[in-house]
Amino acid sequence: MPWLMKAEPDSRVVKGKDVKFSVDDFEKLGVSQWDGVRNHEAKKIMKEKMKLGDKVLFYHSNTKVPGVFAIAEVAREGYPDYTAWDESHPYFDAKTSKDSPTWFMVDVRFIERLTHPPTLALIKHLASLPTLPDEISFIGQGGFEAIKAMQLVNRGRLSVQPVEQAAYDAVVLLGTQGGWEELLPKTGGKKQAPRGKRKADVNGDSEAKAEVKPQVDHSEPLGKEEQRKTKKARVVKAEDLPVPDGVRRSKRTKR
DNA sequence: GCCAACGTTGGC
DNA sequence: GCCAACGTTGGC
Numbered sequence: 001m002p003w004l005m006k007a008e009p010d011s012r013v014v015k016g017k018d019v020k021f022s023v024d025d026f027e028k029l030g031v032s033q034w035d036g037v038r039n040h041e042a043k044k045i046m047k048e049k050m051k052l053g054d055k056v057l058f059y060h061s062n063t064k065v066p067g068v069f070a071i072a073e074v075a076r077e078g079y080p081d082y083t084a085w086d087e088s089h090p091y092f093d094a095k096t097s098k099d100s101p102t103w104f105m106v107d108v109r110f111i112e113r114l115t116h117p118p119t120l121a122l123i124k125h126l127a128s129l130p131t132l133p134d135e136i137s138f139i140g141q142g143g144f145e146a147i148k149a150m151q152l153v154n155r156g157r158l159s160v161q162p163v164e165q166a167a168y169d170a171v172v173l174l175g176t177q178g179g180w181e182e183l184l185p186k187t188g189g190k191k192q193a194p195r196g197k198r199k200a201d202v203n204g205d206s207e208a209k210a211e212v213k214p215q216v217d218h219s220e221p222l223g224k225e226e227q228r229k230t231k232k233a234r235v236v237k238a239e240d241l242p243v244p245d246g247v248r249r250s251k252r253t254k255r
Numbered sequence: 256g257c258c259a260a261c262g263t264t265g266g267c
Numbered sequence: 268g269c270c271a272a273c274g275t276t277g278g279c
Contacts, residue, residue, distance in 0.1 A: 006265090039274090062265050120266075157264050157273065 002168035003050060004068070004152060005034060005108065006061040006159040014090035023058060023069040026110045031075050034105045034160075035083045036091040042160035047078040047104035049162070056108055057163060057171055059152070067119035068171055076107035114175030120152065122180055123171075127153045136180050143170030 009022030019036065026032060037043055051074060058070040080101035084093040096102040126136075132144040139147075146167035151158060163171075174180055 008265095041274095066266070155273095156266075159264085 001049070002055040002057065002163045002165060003045070003074075004057040004059055004150075004161050004163045005072075006059045008062045009060045010063050012062075015088070015092075017090050019090055023060065023113060026058060026070065026072070027113065029110070031107055031109045033081075033107055035081045037081070037105065037159060038084075038091055038093065038103060039159065042158060043102075043104050045160050045162070046106045050074045050077060050106050052077055055111075055168060057168065058108075058110075061159075065117075065119055065121075067117045067122070068114060068175060069117045070113045071111045071172060071175075072108045073111055074106055075109040078104045078106055081105040114172070116175050116178030116180070118171050118174045118180075119184075121184055122174070123147060123150065124153055125184055133180075133183055135183055136174065136177075138177060139170040139173050142166045143173065146170055 007021040007026070009020060009024075011018050011020045013019070021032070034046065037046065054074040056072040056074065057068045058072050059068050060066055080098075081103040082098075083089045083091055084096045084101070084103045085098060086092055087094070093103065126133075126144065127148045127150070132139070132141060143166055146164045147153075147170050150163065150167050151161040155161070
């Protein structure tokens with residue numbers, strides 16, 4: 001089964017380290033570890049569901065133009081995300097032990113860029129249409145329906161999510177063929193549908209991009225622990241495994 | 256076990 | 268930078 005994985009292409013500093021990972025970074029790296037995911041549902045997918053060779057839509061999130069920028073594939077199946085044990089790491093989790101790892105990751109291999117990266121705006125727009133537009137009839141009715149059902153549209157916050165084969169095929173076709181640009185409302189238009197008010201929504205105004213997000217203090221022995229942290233995937237090169245001598249091979253800061 | 260408060264995600 | 272959505276926490 002294909003998957004969609006989100007990464008943040010813009011710089012964002014966590015615990016003094018930049019956690020950005022863009023399609024450019026990915027292409028240069030070739031194979032990346034998908035570490036830093038701190039959400040149990042996403043973890044479960046990586047630990048148990050993703051299989052060698054499965055295709056992946058590489059998605060840019062929390063950025064100016066969110067969308068699918070490349071395709072990739074699973075290069076190594078789930079194994080413990082050791083970054084959770086490194087206290088200097090942005091996504092250190094004091095509650096996990098090496099004896100029973102809580103967090104898992106996979107390795108993902110870059111395959112190729114999409115020449116017409118399907119944007120979230122496009123995907124949402126298509127999802128809102130009653131019928132398949134002629135301009136993109138090449139995705140077929142099945143592809144159209146599958147896009148409507150994408151979790152990306154219906155469930156924004158999961159950073160690793162399953163994608164139906166038909167949706168994967170349609171997104172790749174859109175990204176390869178293009179021809180959908182005119183379908184979108186012109187720039188400047190804020191087109192988002194009004195969102196419903198929740199009765200008791202409190203928002204502690206969290207970050208703005210590029211802001212240094214204070215790392216959660218794990219020093220306290222109490223509580224319900226790790227479950228709360230949902231961190232976006234941050235990725236390091238596969239060769240950058242924990243090595244005894246601590247040789248730093250990557251120029252990207254990590255741990 | 257319900258549900259209000261809280262904190263994070265992530266689009267805009 | 269703002270704030271809706273939504274997962275999680277914790278009081279009761």
